[in-house]
Amino acid sequence: MTSLTPLYLRLAAEQKSAEVTDWPARISWVVGLLVFIAFVYWLMRQGWKWRGSLQSDLPELPARPEGFAGGGEALTLTGRYHASTTAGQWLDRIVARGLGTRSRVELTLTDQGLDVVRPGAADFFVPAAALRGARLDQGIAGKVLPEGGLLIITWAHGDRLIDSGFRSDHSAEHAAWVEAVDQLTSTTEGTAR
Structure with a gap:
């Protein structure tokens, strides 16, 4: 190196790492x-x-009924299933019966209930009478998004209330889902009385 080379470059060129001995x-x-x-x-x-x-006391998840008709007035959503938790406790993840497994999801909502198809994980069906409501939220166990980034559907299974978190590939669909689930739960509550 020439004498015009800055001092720090000359020092760096002269220094070597010590060999591992x-x-x-x-x-x-x-x-x-x-x-x-x-x-x-x-x-x-x-x-x-x-x-x-x-959580082994959680009953088996209901399967899709034989006469389930996904067409007609069905509302569909494709996206991700993130987790299920005890309702109102967004960090109390439920892992029993495969509910702790994240996966892709295809949701279908009809007047019979909510069909949850999860490739690579256990599918399940939520009868309309078991649906309790839906809301937009920002977090569920293991996933936090901007406000309203998650669709949370509350449903009853056995003696538990469960929140399941979904995120659509098109988050603009979330509001329509909240409205549809709330409308379905209000009609099923009205016929149950």
Whole structure:
């Protein structure tokens, strides 16, 4: 380098990294870190299984009825299923019966109820009488979005109220879904009396 080269460049060119001379110590640190990471993942898996065992009293999810007609007055939505939680407790994730598995989703709402088709995960059906309402929200266990980014549908299953969170590929559809579910729940409540 010439004498016109700035001092910091000359110093940087002269400095070299020290060669690794203690390979066993380096390898033991890397192995120790990998064992620690594996242990943390094992603990997370055990926590997931423990949560599932605590929720084992949740009844089987209803399947789509034989005579389900998805056509006609059906409202459909394609998007993502994010999670189901205990109603009103957006961080209390339900993992039993496959409700903890995120997936793509195809929703169909008719006067018979809500059909939830999840490729790669367990499908389920919510009868119209079990629907309790819908709202727009910003978060559910594991997912937080801008205000109104999630469609939350509340439904009854066994003795529990459950909030299930969905996000449409076209979020402008959310408002129509809230209106349709609320209208369906008001008509089913009126006929139940």
